[in-house]
Amino acid sequence: MRAGLGAWPRLRGEVVVNRRGRPARAKFSPRPSVAQRLEAAENLLDGSVSDAGGVWSRAVAWILRLALEQAVDQLWAQVAPELMRCPMRAQLLALRVYAGPETAGQVGALWAALSRAAHHLDYEMAPSVTDLRRWRDQTAELARALELAPLAHQPFG
Numbered sequence: 001m002r003a004g005l006g007a008w009p010r011l012r013g014e015v016v017v018n019r020r021g022r023p024a025r026a027k028f029s030p031r032p033s034v035a036q037r038l039e040a041a042e043n044l045l046d047g048s049v050s051d052a053g054g055v056w057s058r059a060v061a062w063i064l065r066l067a068l069e070q071a072v073d074q075l076w077a078q079v080a081p082e083l084m085r086c087p088m089r090a091q092l093l094a095l096r097v098y099a100g101p102e103t104a105g106q107v108g109a110l111w112a113a114l115s116r117a118a119h120h121l122d123y124e125m126a127p128s129v130t131d132l133r134r135w136r137d138q139t140a141e142l143a144r145a146l147e148l149a150p151l152a153h154q155p156f157g
Helices: 034-046 053-079 081-085 088-099 101-118 130-154
Strands: 011-012 015-017
Touching: 015 034, 034 053, 034 130, 053 081, 053 088, 053 101, 053 130, 081 088, 088 130, 101 130
Parallel strands: none
Antiparallel strands: 011 015
């Protein structure tokens, strides 16, 4: 096999290395998982990633909103794929049937809060770290609840 540009990275221990023995770049993933989005938000919150500059708080709100929307999409992919094409507000209305009214209400309230926080308005302050941490925890909790929702609504018999 030619050791040129077409060579696959090799595994050495747990580190993926390229043909020169250097750490290979991570494979391109078109869509990060909900857990990866939550981790990215946490990295921005704890300051370990500082590339977002002065817009980091709104970036965290956007990442959390995307994670919440992705959790809803994953639910639809399992129970009603045709709903994935609907606008988010319609999806939130339909969520009551599959996730229960309490979870659907929490998802709708969190999505609205994140939407409001993510957009820059001249007369409003950026969201605080306390709000962002609370929203991060709520997003993780609701993503887990949505992950379990199809199990609660399986038909009997």
